[in-house]
Each structure stands twice: as C-alpha cells, then as structure tokens.
Amino acid sequence: SQTIHQWPATLVQPVGSPLSLECTVEGTSNPNLYWYRQAAGRGLQLLFYSVGIGQISSEVPQNLSASRPQDRQFILSSKKLLLSDSGFYLCAWSVQGIPEAFFGQGTRLTVV
Amino acid sequence: SQKIEQNSEALNIQEGKTATLTCNYTNYSPAYLQWYRQDPGRGPVFLLLIRENEKEKRKERLKVTFDTTLKQSLFHITASQPADSATYLCAPTGTYKYIFGTGTRLKVLA
Numbered sequence: 001s002q003t004i005h006q007w008p009a010t011l012v013q014p015v016g017s018p019l020s021l022e023c024t025v026e027g028t029s030n031p032n033l034y035w036y037r038q039a040a041g042r043g044l045q046l047l048f049y050s051v052g053i054g055q056i057s058s059e060v061p062q063n064l065s066a067s068r069p070q071d072r073q074f075i076l077s078s079k080k081l082l083l084s085d086s087g088f089y090l091c092a093w094s095v096q097g098i099p100e101a102f103f104g105q106g107t108r109l110t111v112v
Numbered sequence: 113s114q115k116i117e118q119n120s121e122a123l124n125i126q127e128g129k130t131a132t133l134t135c136n137y138t139n140y141s142p143a144y145l146q147w148y149r150q151d152p153g154r155g156p157v158f159l160l161l162i163r164e165n166e167k168e169k170r171k172e173r174l175k176v177t178f179d180t181t182l183k184q185s186l187f188h189i190t191a192s193q194p195a196d197s198a199t200y201l202c203a204p205t206g207t208y209k210y211i212f213g214t215g216t217r218l219k220v221l222a
Contacts, residue, residue, distance in 0.1 A: 032208045034210060036212075042214065043201070043212060043213060043214030043215055044156070044201065044212040046209070046210065046211055046212075049208065049209060049210075051208055057209075088153075090155050090156075092155070092210070094208065094210070096208070099143075099144045099146060099161055099205050100146070100158045100161065101146075101148075101156075101158065101203075101210055102158070103155030103156050103157070104155055105154065105155055106153070106154070106155050108153075
C-alpha cells in the first residue's frame, strides 16, 4: 500500500537560518507531489507542485524553493527563514487520473 | 483568478441533526469537487468526491451535491455525532493543481 513520510514533525528555527523539509512517498510511481502551508487558523496555501522529476511549479513568490531529486522525494527549502514562514507545512501526493490527494502528517515550523 | 469560498464562521449543531456545509467557487470549471476532513494538528483526509456530470453522491451518512451552473457544492452530514466535529475543506479540482477552500469548522454538540 502507499504511504507518505514527512519529517520532522516539529521544528523550531531562528530567523535567518536555513530550512530543509523532506517528504517521501512509497508504493506508487510518478506521483504528483505538493507542498502546502497552513498558518494558524487559516486555510491551506499551495506553495509548490510537481508532476515529475525536475518539474516544479511555484504558486506563491517567496523565499522558499522546492526540489524533486527523485521520483518519490520532494524537498522544501529556504536559505534564510523569516518569521512569516512559521506555520504547518503539509506534503501531499496524488496519482495521475485519480483526483484523491493523500497528505502527510505535517511539520509544525516555528521561526523565532 | 480562481476563488473558493466556504462558510468562514464555525457551524454549531446539535447531535442528531443534519449539518450542511457550502462551497462556492468562481473563475473555474472543475471536473471534480472533493471534500476533505481535517482534525487539529493533522493533515486533511479525503472523504468523497463528485464528478461534474453527477448531481449527487452518497457515502454512509455523507451526501454531496454539485451544481455546475451555480458553481456550488453542498456537503451534508446526517445524524451528526460529536465525532464529526472537525474542519471540512472543499477542493474544486481540474487536473493536478489542487486548491482548497479555507474550510468550515463544524462542532456537533452532545
């Protein structure tokens, strides 16, 4: 069966420090991959999505970037975190032709 | 640009009653309309979807309607229970770009 792994679960980082969040999917090939951010009490904001290795679409201009070095690996990065980067980051995947999306457990990022 | 609207205020209902949540969208022609449930501190979980050529879909105590003319979907939970308390998100979906509404927080009172 398919599973999605996202880590770490919580993270506290100082302003100006780098960030790397990793997400991997098991049990499927060529998934569509997504990064979302959810600020406290707010909705899901689509940050990046990818339909294949090396294919990244950015939805919101900001100091974050995403990469997909392998078929089932999606990485969210930042060179210098801002206070406004705090939030709940969620990775998700879907399969071509099947609309349902599956989410990871999320990473709670607090920038201090 | 694409816009998705859900009841921003929390919905409180008594146990046993039917909860009805609304999802309206503009500037978009989705092939599907998906509904998800999100509990605090967790990722959303898929509940059900309805296709553009379907008017109504049911799954156990859940019912979804889809009106492509009104650009609206209604999500019903019948015989609601306190365990149904959560935030419910809608996602009008075209291809692979998934945009979610802000969600409606439902609280079922015992």
